[in-house]
Amino acid sequence: MPIGGSKEFDLLHQAMAATNDAGNPVLNNMGGRCQFSRLRDTSAKTVEVHGFCTYVDKDGDQTFEQCDFLPGQPNKCKIIGGTGKFEGLQAELIITIEPLKSNFEGISQVIGHKKGTYKLAKTN
Structure with missing residues (x-):
């Protein structure tokens, strides 16, 4: 929606699927969803995009991710925790995307790649 001047504000909902090329359990074979706010200056x-994602594996364990994409900077996300085997998980990630041609009007599709490091911090 237009918000004045040359700016527009959007809410985005994304469905995700994650695999980990190294095969370890962090973001491997997990489904997720994201909610973002987007501010565009045409x-x-x-x-500029800000929001959160939650991923879940086959056991029901979740990871929680916060993302901030700022103009002129790499797209950054961080994992800020999780449940079950992912409790105490922390990660710093850089996201790159490759746009795909969509079959549907008004729906964009991309392939994303996340690179970074993670650690499991003890919570007790």
């Missing part, structure tokens, strides 16, 4: 041709 005259400056910039986009």
Whole structure:
């Protein structure tokens, strides 16, 4: 929706699937969803995105991710915790995306790649 000047505000909902090329359990064979707010400046041709994602594995264990994509900077996310085997999980991630051609009007599709490091912090 337009919010004045050359700016537009959107809410985004994304469905995700994650695999880990190394095969370890962090973000491997997990389904997820994300909720983002997006601020676009059409005259400056910039986009700012902030939001959260939750992924779940076959055992029901979850990871929680916070993302901030700022103009002129790498797309960064961080895992800020989890449940079950992912309790205490922390990660710093850089996200790159490759757009795909969509079969549906108004729906964009991408393949994303996450690179970074993680650690399991003891919570007790």
